[in-house]
Amino acid sequence: MTLIGIALLTFHVVSPATAEPWSPALYGFCMQTHDAKQRSLPEQAQMLRELGFDGIAYSQWLNANLESYLRVVDEARLNVYMLEASVNINPAEPPYPPDFVAAIRRLKGRSVTVSVTLRGFPPGDPRGEEPATKILRELGDVAAEYGQRISIYHHTGDWTESLPYALSIVKKVNHPQVGVNFNLCHWLMVDGEQDYRNLLRQHADKIFAVTINGAQIGSKAWTDGLIQPLDRGDFDNRQLLATLREISYRGPIGLMCYGIPGDAREHLARSMQVWKSWELAWAKEDPHEAGQTISERAATFQLRARPFPLSDVRLLDGPFKAGQEIAVDYLLRFEPDRLLANFRKEAGLPAKAEHYGGWESQGVSGHSTGHYLSACAIAYATTGDARFLDRANTMVTELAACQDALGTGYVAAIPDGKRVFAEVAAGNIRSSGFDLNGCWVPNYTLHKLLAGLRDAYRLCGNAQALAVSRKLADWYEETFQNLTDEQMQQVLAAEHGGINEVFADLNADTRDPRYLALSRKFHHRAILEPLAQGQDILPGKHANTQIPKLIGLARRFELAGDDRDRAAAEFFWERVVHHHSYVTGGHCDYEHFGEPDKLNDRLSPFTTETCNVYNMLKLTAHLFGWKPEADVADFYERALLNHIRATQHPDGRVIYNLSLKPGHHKEYLPVDSFTCCGGTGFENHVKYGEAIYFHNDDELWVNLFIASEVQWRERQVTLRQETGWPLAESSTLTWRGQTPQEVTLHVRCPHWATRGMSVSINGEAFPCQTRPSSYVDIRRTWQDGDQVELSFPMSLRTESMPDNPRRIAVFHGPLLLAARLGPVDDPNAARPDFVPVLVTESRPVDEWVKPMQLASREFATQGVGRPRDVTLLPFYSLHDQRYTVYLDVFTQSQWTAREAELRAEQERERELNARTIDTLRIGEMQPERDHRLTGERTTAGEHLGRKWRHATDGGWFAFDMAVVPDEANALLCTYWGSEVGPRAFDIVVDGHKIADQTLANDAPGRFFDVVYAIPRELTRGKSTVTVRLQGHPGNFAGGLFGCRTLKAAPDKSP
Structure with a gap:
């Protein structure tokens, strides 16, 4: 049997709330060589048009004759829904004819799916996966350029004859323009014993085309068996079409005609008669929704999979229940009255206890109260411990009292919050990334409070919590009612958490449409509209500022059915998970997104903020409800096990940034810090049962x-x-x-x-x-x-950086393994060879990693570590130790060269230390104070684990350095070799310019030192001098990554 083709769709996934009646186009498929009348192409096209078909699908057209073929179909006023080609994935042969891509180019402006059969290997042969993935990505890029799609045809006898296997290849390819066909006759021949419905539901967005026909279930014959007109056979096509309708499939449907005997006009007419009867039935079933709003249609949306209530899931003995028990004890250490103290202060009521310190004594005071209220409600739901119910109820009562005392509906612990919101209401708006009218992210803080009240209502049954929420939301509505959209966008330039989510949830809890409108009012267009259009605008953005907005869109989609909200949430999730995330499932460095798939040089003590993962898991749960796919659950597992579980100390403390810097360690938050990740940390470890x-x-x-x-x-x-x-x-x-x-x-x-x-x-x-x-x-x-x-047998495996295949992480099954390097205070931690490398000579991982204690999943490298082998153990179980989760793989020759470099570096460091008079650890608070650092237009930061400081726009910074009087001295400055931009500046010592320095990509990808001689007359009779880096007009001064004063080298001038 020869493949003839399948349909293109002008395809998009539409929520079940979509108003249009479901009536897909029908086209003739795979018929041109099996018509007893042997009609010509113009005759076939005219016949299909006369019978009421919308289009046609053909093979063997992707060649130089394409344009003449298309003219025939255009004259018959039919759509060409598919063009087919065979692709050879065996590297020994060319993948496709030379005119294949040129033909796709000629299709520009038409909606056509290019359906490909993959040949060159036996069905399911894993040897085909690597070349097929490469070829399909290339074709996907071509198709994207000219507005087409590539669809894998699961043709019997071909490499991807099984549709589930074809879908697994599509997942590997991970290209938006590459999907699959669902061809009924081949499904029944190869996969027919499986239930197709769940497969279609789970992969709705990758079903690019569908063909149907009458079929006899269980038959292994094509003609009069698996391919018949629609009025014959016992297969239930109505059920198939109902499933397509359920998943919001909006593409055309192909009618498979291959090999049906007799006159094509006769059997096509019979099939069309059946199809028309189905169309009539669909029209009767669909309500006339054209005039309805999205809100009115929202009730028709149903989650494909729903989470169980937290109270219906109980953990049993194991590592997760142990973590939950630690969290319960930790939560009980905190005093609600102290968390409520600033609420009472802002309401004019006497505090019942002293407020906590850390962030709770700063501009975001009250954010921890919201998180703690959520944590108590969750802990009550997941454990049934009445102590948490009592705490939640007490806190709600106190918050209601504060709200009543203020009398406006407003309730908060934000210092000067009433003044800030009064200014905003009057249209006086001054905002930036983390500041609104001089206040640190007030809407972010109130989001946490509203989320806590929501959880107290939903999980503890506290009706007063809902009443407090409504009053606060009503105050919000009044405060922001007169602001224009432009003014609202000014407000939203400052981080505002998931305030759109809690208003959507309040709409769900009250059925009051005002709160859904309020959610829409807090729609940050600068971020959300590009994401809805499929634009990755994340690089450089503060990561956790964005995620809650997308959670809000996900929730709003579930309530209101706006496909733009869904599109933005799904696109954002895909980009973060597959292009911005480390092996832990976490993402970001210094709280910001970098370039997609560029992670190798972004390993610092400040990687993977825990709030981000907390929020990504919330978003993931929403997406799984829409499309219950294993890929989504796989990410949830990865991030829960290897990040969230890894951030809890046995004493209950949690982590802000989970460091992935090689040789670093986990830094646990002080109990009284009350940072953002301390707040999400309250919740993380009492809701393991959530998904x-x-x-x-x-x-x-x-x-x-x-x-x-x-x-x-x-x-x-x-x-x-x-x-x-x-x-x-x-x-x-x-x-x-x-x-x-x-x-x-x-x-x-x-x-x-x-x-x-x-x-x-x-x-x-x-x-x-x-x-x-x-x-x-x-x-x-x-x-x-x-x-x-x-x-589910577990095995050792490795995962590499997307931009460096020789930097790897080792896993055993789901467990990320970390190399244990020594205690946190290990004196060798500063040595350049403290983090070993691996010389594996490309051997499989199970040949050089061996089990030591299998019960605890403890392993060790054997004979490949340089300069030492290491013990590997689950990252989540590692505490109070230095570690690395990423290891660099060297060849023996690379290691020999590196070893020589290390010896030279050690010798250089020894010599420098012997000559060093004074060292300034630039960018660190106490060392800079000790050296009396001052400056104008100067800032500090960190890059690749090293602190820096620079001055901008002709600014400067200066500091004192010790010298040896009356001797030759030198100044050593360390710079980053990839600096670009205007970076010309003077090096000045005690008011005298000693050098002119310009940084311009001097040593790409590495740090380098410059030594400047200090004239003797500048140090005569002095023990210190003032060093100043002065930027030229419009230029940066620096960045400076380190500074030393040196004695002259023996027998050398400095």
Whole structure:
């Protein structure tokens, strides 16, 4: 059988709230060589038009004759929905004909899908994956340039004959212009025993084309079996089309005609008659929604998968329950009255206790109160501990009293907050990234408070919390009602958290449309509109300022059905997860996004802010509800296990930035710091049960292998999961329920399960194909006591930096392993060889990493570490130690050269230390004070783990340095070799210019030193001199990364 083609779609995923009746176009597919009348192309096109078809699909057109073919179809006023080609993925042969790309170019301006069959290897042969991925990405780029799409045809006998396998290749390709066809006859021939519905639901955005036909289930014959007119066969096409409608498929439908005997006009007419009857039925089923607003249609939106209430999931013994218990004890150390003290102060009431310090004594006072209220509500829901219910209720009562005392609906602990919002209401707006009218992010702070009140209402049943929220939201509405959109955008230039989310949630809780309108008012167009259009504008942006806005859009989409909100949230998630994230699942350095896929040079003590991961997990849960895909759950697992779980000390303290700098260590927050990540840290470790399970009416997803028990109250069922994961490689699910129930259980086969996953039910093997990052779907009638045994062997593997394949991280299954290097105060930490490198000679990881204590997943490198081997253990379990999660891989020759460099560097450092008179650690507060640093237009920062300082726009900075009087002295300054821009400045000592320095990409990619001789007359009789870096007009001075004064080298002038 020869492939003839499939349809292009002008495709987009539309929420079920979309107003248009569902009536896809129908076109003739795969018919031109199997018409008994042997009609010419113009005759076939005219026939299809007369019978009511919208288009046609053909193969063998991507050549020099393309334009003449297209003219024929255009004259018949048909659409060309597909053009087909065969692609050879075997590197031994050219992938496609030379005129293939030129033909695609000639399609510019037409909506055409190029359907490709992939040949050159047997079905499913893994040798094809690397070349296929490369070729498909190249074709995707070509298609994107000319407005087309590339769709993999899962043709029987070809390399991707199985549709699930084709989808796995699409996932690897990870290109927006590359998807798959769903071809019914080939599905039935190859994959027909599986349930296609869940596959379509899980991959809705990658189903680029669909073909149907009448078919006899179980047949292995093409003609009169799997390919028949629509009025024959027992396959339920109505169910297939209903599923396509459910997933909001808006592309055309192809009618497969291959090999049907007789006159094509006769069997096409019969199929069209059936199709028209279906169209009539769809028209009757659809309400006349054209005049409805998005809000009125929103009730039709249903999550594909819903999380269980937190109170219905209980953790069982294991590492996650241990972490939860630590968090419970930690939360109980804090005093609600101290968290409420500044609320009472701002309300004019006497405080009942002294307020806390840290950020709670600064401009964001009250943000921790909101987080703590959320944490208490969550802890009550997840543990049932009544102490947290009492705390939550007490706090709500106190907040209500403060609100009543103020009398306006406003309630906050923000210093001078009433003045700030009065100015804003009057249109006097002064805003920047973290400042609104001289106040540190007041809307961000009130978002935290409103979120805490929401959680107290929803999780603790506290109706007063909802009342306080409504009064505060009403105050917001009044305060901002007279601002123009331009003024609102000025307000939103300052970080405002997820204020749009809590107003959307308040709309859901009250059904009051005013709060949905308020959510829309807080729509930051400068960020959200480009994201909705698919533009990655993240580089340089403060990361956690953005994520909550997208969570707000996700929630608003669920309530209001605006596809732009969904598009922005999905695009943002994809960019962050696949292009901005480290192996932990965290992202950002110094709190900011960098360039996509450029992470190698962004490893510092300030990588991966924990607030960001907290928020990304919230966004991930929303996206999973829309499209329950294993890729989404895989990310949730990665970030929860390797970042969130890794940020909790056994004593309860948490981490702001989880350092990924090689040789650094985890820096835990002081208990009284009350930073943003201290606030999210209150919540992180009491809500591990949040995304273990999802469900809908008759499906249940097992996403995470965390020992736990879930109550499915609607079905009066309990599912218990007993496992030692992540330190064990199996899990047992036990079904408990009094009545038999038919349910589909979806068990995630994780991305790291490269050896497959085995499933048995009540001791008998369950036949299934398991692929990494997919689901095993088990549809059966479940009985009380049924057990599902899961086995997921873990193996060692590596993941590399996207921009440096020789910088790797080592995993065992889901566990990120860190190299333990020594205690935090290790005196060797400053040595250039403190972090070993690996000389593996490209051997597989399991040949040079061996288990030491398998029960605790402790491993060690063997014979490959230079200058030493290291112990590797789960990153989440490592505390109070220096470590690295990224290791550099060298060849032996590279190591030999590096070893010589290290010896030379050590000798140079020894000589410099012997000659050093004084050292200034620039950019550090105390050393700069000790050296009496002053300046104008000067700022400091950090790059590659080294502090710097510069002055801008002709500015300067100066500092004192010790010298040896009456001897030859020198000044050594360290600079970064990739500096660009106007950086010309003078080096001045005690008012005398000793050098003119310009930095202009002098030593790309590395630091370098410049030594300046200090004339003897400038040090005569002095023990200190003042060094000044003075920028030329319009220029930077610096950046300076370090400074020393030196004695002259022996027998050398300085």
